[in-house]
Amino acid sequence: DAGVTQSPTHLIKTRGQQVTLRCSPKSGHDTVSWYQQALGQGPQFIFQYYEEEERQRGNFPDRFSGHQFPNYSSELNVNALLLGDSALYLCASSLQGRTYNEQFFGPGTRLTVL
Amino acid sequence: GQNIDQPTEMTATEGAIVQINCTYQTSGFNGLFWYQQHAGEAPTFLSYNVLDGLEEKGRFSSFLSRSKGYSYLLLKELQMKDSASYLCAKGDSGGYQKVTFGIGTKLQVIP
Numbered sequence: 001d002a003g004v005t006q007s008p009t010h011l012i013k014t015r016g017q018q019v020t021l022r023c024s025p026k027s028g029h030d031t032v033s034w035y036q037q038a039l040g041q042g043p044q045f046i047f048q049y050y051e052e053e054e055r056q057r058g059n060f061p062d063r064f065s066g067h068q069f070p071n072y073s074s075e076l077n078v079n080a081l082l083l084g085d086s087a088l089y090l091c092a093s094s095l096q097g098r099t100y101n102e103q104f105f106g107p108g109t110r111l112t113v114l
Numbered sequence: 115g116q117n118i119d120q121p122t123e124m125t126a127t128e129g130a131i132v133q134i135n136c137t138y139q140t141s142g143f144n145g146l147f148w149y150q151q152h153a154g155e156a157p158t159f160l161s162y163n164v165l166d167g168l169e170e171k172g173r174f175s176s177f178l179s180r181s182k183g184y185s186y187l188l189l190k191e192l193q194m195k196d197s198a199s200y201l202c203a204k205g206d207s208g209g210y211q212k213v214t215f216g217i218g219t220k221l222q223v224i225p
Contacts, residue, residue, distance in 0.1 A: 004156075031211060042118075042201050042215035043157065056212050090156060094211055102147075103213060105156035 002027050004093050004106035012112045013081050021076040021109045025093030032074040033103060034066060035090040043090055049074050050096060078111075086113045118216035120202045125222045131190050134219045136202030140183040145205035147213060148176050148187045152198045160187070160200075189221075197223045 005024045013019050025032050031050045035043035045058035049068035068074045072093075078085055088110050092103035117139045126132040138146070145164040149157035163169055163178035163185060175188040187200055199218040206212040 033211070033213075035215075040217075042203075042217045045212055045214060048212060058212075096211070102159050102162065103211075105158070107156050 004091060004104050006089075006091050006106035006109050008109060009107070010110045010112075012114065014114050015081055015083060017081050017113075018077065018079045019081060019111060021078075021089050021091075021111070022073065023076070023091030023093075023106055024073045025091075026104045029093035029095050029104070030072050031094045031096055032068060032072065033092045033094070034074070034076045035092065036060070036085075037088040037090055037108070039087075046076070081113045083113050086111060118202055118204055118214060120200075120216045120219045122217060123220045123222070125224060126189075126192055128192055128194060128223055128225050130192050131188065132192060132221065134187045134189075134200050134202075134221065136185045136187075136216060138183050138185070138202070138204045138216075140180065142207045143180065143183075143204065144207035146176075146178050146185045147201075147203040147205065148174075148185075149201040149203060149215075150198050151201055151218065157201055164205075192223050194223050194225070197221060 004026050007022045033048040034046040037043045046060050047057040048055050052068045063079045065077045088108045090108045091106045094103045120136045148160040151157040161176040168177045173190045178185045199220045201218045202216040203213045
């Protein structure tokens with residue numbers, strides 16, 4: 001049973017560039033949430049995708065956008081990168097209709113913006 | 115905001131018991147989660163409480179008081195491998211599955 005996978009593992013970009021991060025959910029899961037985790041902080045909710053639509057969004061600017069594909073995998077896109085975007089980006093998958101939302105996290109993508 | 119508060123750091127001795135407290139705003143509550151996160155790794159699920167009381171799962175227990183907006187994670191018989199950050203997270207009752215995390219409590223277990 002494959003868990004949540006993310007790619008790439010690490011990424012280095014310069015200010016102003018654009019980046020795309022990818023996530024494949026745990027087998028059987030249909031919902032993907034994205035989080036940004038700065039060093040020494042807890043994960044901050046970016047947005048959630050279900051049925052290929054963004055269902056809920058945290059306090060992040062429009063530079064952050066995403067997509068979910070028919071196979072439930074998802075992408076996170078960040079445009080016009082800023083130094084402050086340097087963080088660990090976590091993808092978490094879950095299944096709708098569960099009694100509670102146990103999220104399974106992927107290993108994350110470490111993004112460094114220079 | 116969700117105002118999830120937990121201590122930033124704690125130190126405890128191997129074999130001992132440690133309690134990590136968490137307080138949160140009670141509005142829009144749909145369950146309280148605890149996750150463990152080792153340095154450089156992804157968070158892993160430990161527990162979920164939606165009703166008042168204590169849930170025990172091996173060496174780890176979690177308690178919830180909804181009226182007080184209070185939870186704690188209790189770790190017994192501490193092992194060195196328990197050194198990690200422990201994240202308290204509140205489930206959102208808004209009809210979706212949004213979860214809001216606290217800053218995390220970095221626990222150091224010493225010999």
